[in-house]
Amino acid sequence: MSRKQKRMMLIGAAGAVLFAAVGLILFALQNQITFFMSPSEIAEKGVAPGQRIRLGGLVKEESVERTDKAHVSFVVTDGGSEIKVAYAGILPDLFREGQGVVTEGMMNSDGSFAADTVLAKHDENYMPREVADALKEQGHWQDSYGKVEIN
Incomplete structure (x- = not known):
C-alpha cells in the first residue's frame, strides 16, 4: 500500500x-x-398522551386549587386556549396567578397535563422567551410588559 x-x-x-x-x-x-408548546399549539397540532413537552403560558386567574401542601392544579393559558395542569411538589416562591410559567411533563389522555417541573419567572420584568413569543403570536403582549392583558 x-x-x-x-x-x-x-x-x-x-x-x-x-x-x-x-x-x-x-x-x-x-x-x-423536550419541545416547548403553548396551549394554542397543543390544541392546534395535538400531542400524543405520554409525550414529554414543555408547556408555557400564563397562570389563569382564580384557577389555582390546592388539595394539600404538595398537590396543586391550575390552568395555563395563552389567551387562545387553556390546559389544566396537575403538579405534585412544592411550587416556586414566585408562582402566582396571572404570571408567566413554564411546566415540564406529559400530556394525559384526557387532555390535561401532568407536570413534574414548574418554573416561574424570577422578577417582575422577566418572562421566558418562548412564552413571550407565544403571547406575541396570540396578540396578548405589550412591549412595555408592565401588564399582559388577556381578553
Whole structure:
C-alpha cells in the first residue's frame, strides 16, 4: 500500500468511528429532548398522551386549587386556549396567578397535563422567551410588559 492509500484508510476509519459515536449519542438522547408548546399549539397540532413537552403560558386567574401542601392544579393559558395542569411538589416562591410559567411533563389522555417541573419567572420584568413569543403570536403582549392583558 502506498502512503496515500494508508492516509485515506486512516481518515475513512476515523470518519466511521465519529459517525458511529454521533449516532449513539443521538440515539441515547432521543428521549431526553423536550419541545416547548403553548396551549394554542397543543390544541392546534395535538400531542400524543405520554409525550414529554414543555408547556408555557400564563397562570389563569382564580384557577389555582390546592388539595394539600404538595398537590396543586391550575390552568395555563395563552389567551387562545387553556390546559389544566396537575403538579405534585412544592411550587416556586414566585408562582402566582396571572404570571408567566413554564411546566415540564406529559400530556394525559384526557387532555390535561401532568407536570413534574414548574418554573416561574424570577422578577417582575422577566418572562421566558418562548412564552413571550407565544403571547406575541396570540396578540396578548405589550412591549412595555408592565401588564399582559388577556381578553
